[in-house]
Amino acid sequence: MVAVSVERLVKSFGSLVAVNNVTFEVREGEIYGLLGPNGAGKTTTIKCLMGLLDPDSGSTHIYHVNSLENPIEAKKLVGYVPEEHQLYDSLTPRELFEFIASIRQLPKDKTNKRIGEMVKALDFEKYYDSMIVTLSQGNKQKTMLISALLHAPKLLILDEPFSGLDVRTSKIIKDIIQIHVDNGGSVLLSTHVMEVAQGLCDRVGIIDDGVLVGEGTLSELRAQAKEESATLEKLFLRLTEQEEEVQVGVDALREALSE
Amino acid sequence: MNFRERWRLAGIIALQMRFDGFLKNNPGNMARIKENPEKISRSIRSSSRVNSILSVFMIIMLAALTIGVTGFDASIGDLNVRLAVGFSFFMVLAFVLIFLLNLTTTTGFFTSGAMKLPSILPLSRKELESLAVLAFTRVFIAPAILTVTLFPAACFVLFGPLAGFVALIGCLATVSVSLRSLIGFSRWFETKMLSSDESKIGTIVRIAATIGLVVGIMSVYMLSSYIPYIVQGVIMFAESFNGTYLVLSVLFPFSFGFLASAVTPGVTFQDLMIPLVSGGMSLLYGLIALVFYRQSGKLLRGLAIGGVSTGRTGPLREISIETRTPIIAVIRKDLKMATKSVGSAIVYAIPIFLMIMLYPMIRGMSQDGPLHSITAMTAIAYANLFGGLTVVSVMMFDTQGASIHEGLPLSSRLVLKGKTAISIIPYTMTMLFIALLLSLFNPITPLVILIPILAIPLGYAVPMSVGAAMYRYKGGGRAVAINLAADQKMALIAGFVGAVVGLGPLLGFGIVMIMTGSQIFSLATQALVTFGIVLMAHFQIPKLLKD
DSSP: EEEEEEEEEEEEEETTEEEEEEEEETTTTEEEEEEOOSSSHHHHHHHTTTTOOOOOOOEEEEEEETTOHHHHHHHTTEEEEOOOOOOOOOOOOOHHHHHHHHHOOHHHHHHHHHHHHEEEEEEETTTTTTTTTSOOHHHHHHHHHHHHHTTTSSSSESSSTTTOOOHHHHHHHHHHHHHHHHHTEEEEESSSSSHHHHHOOOOEEEETTEEEEEEEEEEHHHHHHTTTTTTTHHHHHHHHTTTHHHHHHHHHHHHHHHH | OOOHHHHHHHHHHHHHHHHHHHHHHHHHHHHHTOHHHHHHHHHHHHHHHHHHHHHHHHHHHHHHHHHHHHHOOOTTSSSHHHHHHHHHHHHHHHHHHHHTTTTTHHHHHOOSTHHHHHHHOOOOHHHHHHHHHHHHHHHHHHHHHHHHHHHHHHHHHHHOOHHHOOOOHHHHHHHHHHHHHHHHHHHHHHHTTTOOOSHHHHHHHHHHHHHHHHHHHHHHHHHHHHHHHHHHHHHHHHHHSHHHHHHHHHHHHHHHHHHHHSSSOOOOOOOOOHHHHHHHHHHHHHHHHHHHHHHHHHHHHHHHOOOOOOOOOOOOOOOOOOOOOOOHHHHHHHHHHHOOGGGHHHHHHHHHHHHHHHHHHHHHTTTTTSSSSSHHHHHHHHHHEEEEEEEEHOOOHGOOOHHHHHOOOOOOHHHHHHHHHHHHHHHHHHHHHHHHHHHHOOOSSGGHHHHHTTTTHHHHHHHHHHHHHHHHHHTTTTOOOOOOOHHHHHHHHHHHHHHHHHHHHHHHHHHHHHHHHOHHHHHHHHHHHHHHHHHHHHHHHGGGGOO
């Protein structure tokens, strides 16, 4: 079964084509990494998939629900952690979770058990009744994560979930992702941290300038790039044609810093 | 770094503050900013231009009215006290205007990261301080410059160079005091608003402060109509008690007013102590204003770089949560947020503000004889205009949680229904207040009181229509956050749509009244048209929305 299907997606902002004919699938029970440099079109693709942006053309489905035509039904299946943390700053996490659980109409007992476990696992008890605006970046991320997992979604969509997190929280999030998949869920993960993607993802799609330049498992990408033992970082740079660019940049920097 | 360079840099910081503020107040734009960056950029420019123009307009109007009333309206008191009270009054109003109209921007200044970059650059503490003050000043430069130029210049021409000079020092002191008060209050307010104190007293303090503030901000726009009465009231009060003028000449900013009056050619005070005391106190206040200016710099630097500390953790309580139906959850969330922000409190303040505005109007109309239906209709028309503003104020609550909304299966229809449900309360209260006011002032028939009562169902149709118009205009039909403070154009559109929707039943009433002269038929028509509009709002408006 296919968890996510994006077909020939095109989205432009004025003259800039942010997503150009992108097609990929996330299979049920897999962790799919959407990789790309900053501004490559990862977040735009995810926002179109979530029905938050109207694409110029193409289609997006979540568990066969057309997310452009029926975003509400699609969102019922998804736990989404966006890149920006625009939370209800003047509420506390408790008030926020109450709001989310009510909107999603979750059963009280089951939800309370789930929240209790997650709060404990993420060492979040002492921030539970603090106003969100006073929380650190990491604690806001934990708030977002609990919010996304509250309804035990079939699909997790995480947009740059490891930005600005400490080692402990990053590890916990990686474990949560793995546990989610072990329990039959699927994950679409956007990141530009290659080590994370290499260690965590079953398959990756590399997007550059809005175009999907490579897709597959690590060994498939190695075969595509004709690099037998290359790391994902090296493959990424090769496929996005940045190897030479990076070298030129490093050389220029070396010269500038040595002056 | 010379002043010109600092001024230029401060301009960049001020622009960034406005940009941050705009995005913070309208996070719905975050996701869409790439779609049309020029539009967002234009929107920021136009909203700050509208804010500046409104402030400038208010200052010009206040200056013109104050000078007109105090310099040339011989029916109010003697020239010496009239001038003194008039000069002082302008300074008081300028203080109120600068303070209240800039409070939301100022609180944003402390949370904006605009000062973070300069603080890591190799700039001295003094330069940073100066940059912070200049950036802050640039945000409300227009009313500040007008305050210290327009009024003193007019005084210079009309009442002589000495009066002009004293007015200039007084206005400079006023701007400095406003700045210092603004910073102090913003700091307190930001801390108070961000406190998660759930005690009843904490909530009451928050609501009281916000309502006071919102009523204050809205009253600023009305103050100009009351200038002659207020000046007359102050003079009448002062003349009832001996020595009041002397006491006033000790107080800021009256000391500047009395001194300016004393140095105006042809003006004399029988009690010589008044010019002497006002002179001494003006000097003292001038020095205090100077100290305040320096303090502002230090506070601004500290606050702008360090921000307001609000991080704290409370005692651990039970983890379990309570769930409700989606619509109740939306309403509860909005009501909770309403007690925690200035912009949100406008919802509670609108009926109070309307009463302040409508009371003198209805009272005035009642002086010409019994109240006719037209009085009720006029009051309702005003209420509809403000009904439109109410729902937009509720929409302001969503200026926060965009990340939460993006992931939730929350339809635009449900969001709008939640906002409408909250807006119905102040709308109903307003109509009941109008009915009460009408009953107090001898209506020609008790049936007149029924006009606002029959308008209550519009409390559903007005917010639904205004909300849908806002969502169509701003979000292409999707539920988005609207911020009145950052985008005053939306206030005009909301007021217009609210007024137009509310006009239908009133037109029906009026036409039938002209045709039949029967109050009963007119009321029946009003009720029918209202019913029709409510049905249309219920069944047609959701079709305009998009998820």
